[in-house]
Amino acid sequence: DGSENGVPVSVGGRDYAVRCYSVSSKSKKYFLTLWEDRTETERAVAEMNDNDTTVAYVMADNLEELAQYAKESTREAANELEKLLGEWAESAGGILKEYQSDRYIFLFRAAEMAGFVEKKFDILDRIREIRVGESSLSVTVSMGISRISGSLADKERVAAEALDMALQRGGDQAVVKSAKGLEFFGGKTQTVQKRTKVRARVIANELAAVMSKSSNVLIMGHRAADFDCIGACIGIARLASFCGVRFNIICNFKDPNFKKCYNRICGIDEYGSGTVFVSAADAQELIGSDTLTVIVDVNSKMQLEAPAVAEMSGRTVYIDHHRKTAEFDEAPLISYIEPSASSACELVAEILEQSVPSGTLLREEADIMYAGILLDTKQFTRNSGVKTFSAALYLRGEGANPAEAQTLFKACLDDFISEAKFESNVVIYRKVLAISCSDDENNGPSDRIAAAKAADKLLTVEGVKASFALCRIGDKIHISARSSGEINVQLILEKLEGGGHFDSAATQLESSMSEALTRLKGAVDEYFRENIS
Structure with missing residues (x-):
């Protein structure tokens, strides 16, 4: 190898760069090696770096x-x-x-x-x-x-x-x-919720200013949107309307949660006209040089409802309550990521409270946002702080009815049966973890929600400190994780390219159920080695 730098070789405590050359003479071939002693140079470089x-x-x-x-x-x-x-x-x-x-x-x-x-x-x-x-x-x-x-x-x-x-x-x-x-x-402890609303006020002013300078606003959340995601999108849409900017919400029209929310607000002229909600494909046609894309309840590009829209849009805003797992490819105009918040709806409610007059948010919109907070706080029993109740109070003042919000959570008989599948297939791992699986090839999107509910229920079992529900949907294994507060399930699922909160996280794997179980147990073992003595 006659390369310029040579091959590094260490002999007798000395460092050399060795070059090899072939030489031919009288039909014989010889190899010549040149040894350059770089010991002092390498030591000087190492000392300089140290x-x-x-x-x-x-x-x-x-x-x-x-x-x-x-x-x-x-x-x-x-x-x-x-x-x-x-x-x-x-x-x-x-x-x-x-x-x-x-x-x-x-x-x-x-x-x-x-x-x-x-x-x-x-x-x-x-x-x-x-x-x-x-x-x-x-x-x-x-x-x-x-x-x-x-x-x-x-x-x-x-x-x-x-x-x-x-x-x-x-x-x-x-x-x-x-x-x-x-x-x-x-990252071993849960976050303490901040009591001040100073940051929310600053973000609200910045967001309103950015919206006012935009030609239109595209709003989206994560795939398989839940009430918190949809409610946050609707709240941002109301802010865009107040700023006098044309807006659209990117959604999956087949999603059962979207259908429930749409049925609640379709009586409002703005939403019933059929022009507000658009598919991911149609949204790409709406992108211009001054388009603002607001992304809520998610900060991972892999989980976006329309990743292509985020890539095409040069002006983005992120509002999320999940822990950030990676850096953005391009810096957003505004990044409001607050893991101590209970939900995205809590963050958006704070923004609305600081930026629009009382009575601007419609009653039906407030109902859905209230349902979003109910969902992520498990009826105000988990991760609920002073600001959570303050956001709920604001929504109540805007007309939210807890009884109406609760009706969004009613499940059909098929969903009830789906939840039962997980409860009949549970194993205990490391004495404190409950793992449940459903490998049925007929599972559909609604079974992902059933898995999340099953993970919640498993925490009620005595001695269980964390739970994992695995569900096959198509060619992917969806994993929902929950914790009672002692084990950080976010750190566990981050090892499987997932994320979320200290006590609530999720991921999806393209693998068989047995392989997913093996990888999950490996991630759990690694977490215990690193964090639990």
């Missing part, structure tokens, strides 16, 4: 929220946090400076990263042991670390992006961003 400066941002997630429970003890917890972070930074020979209340910038040698990664950023576990007062509430932090070469300005920008990703995934974790992609560490 001494390169790494930039990280560290931010306390929940001290402000925890102050409502024990205000006098919060500062003590903040001091303890600063001391622990200071000791950690000192052990790495780094510099830690607080640039804003409970926000820090951390500079250290790149060589220290290997130790942090090997220990899986165990500083997160030590910080989690800090308690506010005598309560059982833990202090948590988020970290964004830049692992790239380049200028300090580039590293600072990438660290900020990594921190933003950590926050959009729910906090209590470290995100390392390098040229190869993203690495995640931590």
